[in-house]
Amino acid sequence: MAPPRFLVIAEGAFGTETSKTAVCAIRYVPERVAAVLDSRAAGRTAQDVLGFGGAIPVVGSLEAGLAHGPTALLVGIAPRGGRLPHEWRGWIAAALERGLDVWSGLHTRLGDDPELAARARAGGARLFDLRKPPDELTVSNGRARLVDALVVLTVGTDCNTGKMTAQVELLRGLASRGVRAKFVATGQTGILIAGGGVAVDAVPADFVGGATEQLVLAAAREADVVLVEGQGSLIHPGFSGVTLGLLHGAAPAAMILCHQASRRLIGQYYKGSAWVEIPPLAEVVRIYEQAAGWVSPSRVIGVALNTYDLAADAAAAAVERAARETGLPATDPVRFGAGPLVEAVAAAAETRRRARAGRRA
Amino acid sequence: MAPPRFLVIAEGAFGTETSKTAVCAIRYVPERVAAVLDSRAAGRTAQDVLGFGGAIPVVGSLEAGLAHGPTALLVGIAPRGGRLPHEWRGWIAAALERGLDVWSGLHTRLGDDPELAARARAGGARLFDLRKPPDELTVSNGRARLVDALVVLTVGTDCNTGKMTAQVELLRGLASRGVRAKFVATGQTGILIAGGGVAVDAVPADFVGGATEQLVLAAAREADVVLVEGQGSLIHPGFSGVTLGLLHGAAPAAMILCHQASRRLIGQYYKGSAWVEIPPLAEVVRIYEQAAGWVSPSRVIGVALNTYDLAADAAAAAVERAARETGLPATDPVRFGAGPLVEAVAAAAETRRRARAGRRA
Numbered sequence: 001m002a003p004p005r006f007l008v009i010a011e012g013a014f015g016t017e018t019s020k021t022a023v024c025a026i027r028y029v030p031e032r033v034a035a036v037l038d039s040r041a042a043g044r045t046a047q048d049v050l051g052f053g054g055a056i057p058v059v060g061s062l063e064a065g066l067a068h069g070p071t072a073l074l075v076g077i078a079p080r081g082g083r084l085p086h087e088w089r090g091w092i093a094a095a096l097e098r099g100l101d102v103w104s105g106l107h108t109r110l111g112d113d114p115e116l117a118a119r120a121r122a123g124g125a126r127l128f129d130l131r132k133p134p135d136e137l138t139v140s141n142g143r144a145r146l147v148d149a150l151v152v153l154t155v156g157t158d159c160n161t162g163k164m165t166a167q168v169e170l171l172r173g174l175a176s177r178g179v180r181a182k183f184v185a186t187g188q189t190g191i192l193i194a195g196g197g198v199a200v201d202a203v204p205a206d207f208v209g210g211a212t213e214q215l216v217l218a219a220a221r222e223a224d225v226v227l228v229e230g231q232g233s234l235i236h237p238g239f240s241g242v243t244l245g246l247l248h249g250a251a252p253a254a255m256i257l258c259h260q261a262s263r264r265l266i267g268q269y270y271k272g273s274a275w276v277e278i279p280p281l282a283e284v285v286r287i288y289e290q291a292a293g294w295v296s297p298s299r300v301i302g303v304a305l306n307t308y309d310l311a312a313d314a315a316a317a318a319v320e321r322a323a324r325e326t327g328l329p330a331t332d333p334v335r336f337g338a339g340p341l342v343e344a345v346a347a348a349a350e351t352r353r354r355a356r357a358g359r360r361a
Numbered sequence: 362m363a364p365p366r367f368l369v370i371a372e373g374a375f376g377t378e379t380s381k382t383a384v385c386a387i388r389y390v391p392e393r394v395a396a397v398l399d400s401r402a403a404g405r406t407a408q409d410v411l412g413f414g415g416a417i418p419v420v421g422s423l424e425a426g427l428a429h430g431p432t433a434l435l436v437g438i439a440p441r442g443g444r445l446p447h448e449w450r451g452w453i454a455a456a457l458e459r460g461l462d463v464w465s466g467l468h469t470r471l472g473d474d475p476e477l478a479a480r481a482r483a484g485g486a487r488l489f490d491l492r493k494p495p496d497e498l499t500v501s502n503g504r505a506r507l508v509d510a511l512v513v514l515t516v517g518t519d520c521n522t523g524k525m526t527a528q529v530e531l532l533r534g535l536a537s538r539g540v541r542a543k544f545v546a547t548g549q550t551g552i553l554i555a556g557g558g559v560a561v562d563a564v565p566a567d568f569v570g571g572a573t574e575q576l577v578l579a580a581a582r583e584a585d586v587v588l589v590e591g592q593g594s595l596i597h598p599g600f601s602g603v604t605l606g607l608l609h610g611a612a613p614a615a616m617i618l619c620h621q622a623s624r625r626l627i628g629q630y631y632k633g634s635a636w637v638e639i640p641p642l643a644e645v646v647r648i649y650e651q652a653a654g655w656v657s658p659s660r661v662i663g664v665a666l667n668t669y670d671l672a673a674d675a676a677a678a679a680v681e682r683a684a685r686e687t688g689l690p691a692t693d694p695v696r697f698g699a700g701p702l703v704e705a706v707a708a709a710a711e712t713r714r715r716a717r718a719g720r721r722a
Contacts, residue, residue, distance in 0.1 A: 237503040237570065241566060242602060244601050
């Protein structure tokens with residue numbers, strides 16, 4: 001099928017951290033975004049709001065958005081808990097009736113909603129639930145540690161620190177060096193970008209590792225470096241289980257630690273719920289290496305900082321400090337380029353290739 | 362409603378570790394078990410096969426089981442992956458048509474099966490899926506660490522090490538000392554015994570901690586000690602995510618480490634998949650205390666061994682060795698009584714009560 005052109009719903013939130021799916025679609029697949037719906041910012045452009053995204057228009061109503069010729073509606077926010085805001089149902093129903101497909105990364109499955117399903121049938125449209133788990137679920141057993149490819153997992157001090165972004169930037173950087181790399185998406189936005197994957201946070205808990213393992217095994221058949229999108233954080237009181245399941249299922253030989261440089265408390269970007277202090281980065285490195293090592297050894301080989309809310313000199317200082325504190329290559333891959341991380345991953349891949357070739361010889 | 366009397370399906374597996382649900386029903390609620398269906402052992406009794414359970418008969422066919430007057434069928438095995446063996450569908454359909462309710466702890470939801478649902482309607486029977494997640498799902502945020510009650514979580518070196526059994530024995534022991542304790546079930550067998558709870562391994566991964574937190578908050582309103590059934594193991598390559606989600610959601614002040622004394626590899630009881638060595642118990646204690654401490658501090662205060670497959674002298678030696686290696690009270694609560702663990706929990710509860718009373722004064 002032809003790639004969709006999206007009208008992206010980000011009502012009341014475009015440009016904030018809850019509009020991650022919308023923002024990432026514009027950053028990584030702007031050619032697929034016809035317009036953004038957010039009545040607060042109607043009349044502006046993506047460039048005005050985000051500082052990138054060019055002339056993609058922000059509109060104030062569904063009708064205005066449809067005038068830009070989308071073929072699909074994308075639910076472009078990822079609210080805590082993943083529920084569908086009640087007032088958006090009307091837009092989704094109207095879009096379906098006009099024959100637009102609807103893509104959603106919410107926990108609420110639109111396809112399970114009898115009314116929306118009926119509207120979709122009436123309009124000849126389809127509902128894509130990016131978070132729907134695969135039908136075949138398995139339990140992981142460390143098989144991913146045995147692949148020839150170098151498996152690299154991004155891990156974080158918190159949610160929403162740039163774990164997907166770091167991998168997409170690494171993918172580009174490795175490709176430009178001629179390294180055969182593949183991106184494994186484990187969240188709804190990553191799936192939108194990659195065109196496949198599994199939203200592991202919506203998988204029944206017993207099967208998070210198994211779903212990840214299956215993705216890694218498949219990707220490793222076609223690549224020398226497998227870049228797995230991480231989720232959550234081992235030190236996050238709400239999502240740590242997802243993170244550990246993903247870590248043991250992916251069984252990565254290498255990890256990249258992702259951190260938003262200005263953040264001090266876990267979940268600080270959610271209102272009123274933050275109380276766990278983020279430890280020094282060197283301590284977080286130790287935590288991930290220990291937890292990985294309970295099943296299969298792994299090393300953190302670089303730090304990806306997110307400095308979007310810092311001035312340029314503060315951002316550069318944060319990168320320098322992260323490198324000094326951890327003794328690892330560090331960068332903000334969006335702001336300063338992924339170079340140091342690309343070097344680190346390419347070197348680790350070469351070391352693994354030689355070690356495995358040596359073992360076979 | 363009247364408590365059910367079960368015909369327990371354990372075909373081909375009664376007495377083995379995959380028949381955990383059947384065995385636990387007989388150990389803890391024998392008065393609710395009319396008969397066990399396992400054609401391999403037909404004509405024997407639960408006592409013959411298990412060494413306990415008295416005259417509960419084992420039968421070789423559905424018809425023979427129905428002669429013992431059950432009011433419900435219980436799917437009494439918990440196979441890896443939780444799927445319904447194809448050949449059992451016929452028994453379940455036949456039972457439903459005769460008006461017997463069916464209780465199941467499998468991942469496959471019997472209520473979602475149109476054929477079985479139709480048979481249930483035809484027979485006026487009900488399908489209970491013990492693993493069905495609650496409708497309202499939340500994300501945990503360490504609220505359980507703030508309750509007045511002492512929260513005790515059983516943790517393990519592996520799956521199937523006695524984490525539920527230890528809590529049920531502790532519940533009895535504490536009750537006999539007059540301590541107000543409550544058991545929080547997090548797996549299908551525990552739910553069967555407790556008459557409530559959530560099978561956290563079937564909850565979408567984002568909500569494992571939240572489901573646990575809700576159970577703990579509710580139990581803490583009615584008890585001074587909350588005994589939370591643990592699941593899996595932090596060092597299990599397949600299930601570690603469930604374990605960490607449960608640990609951070611329950612936010613226990615105290616943990617009891619459960620271990621099968623004869624086991625050397627994680628998952629050794631599953632065929633051909635075991636490769637992770639179980640570290641020394643003192644190291645496992647450290648792992649759990651560290652992982653809990655990423656969010657909220659916790660101590661392991663005792664060791665519950667499962668020595669069912671050891672001779673009496675070897676079992677006693679294993680208990681003595683576990684106590685020496687960890688410096689903690691140890692016992693096999695089924696074989697030697699839960700006394701040392703009851704003492705440890707009661708003392709920890711008293712210490713917490715005093716500390717919190719002092720803080721208020």
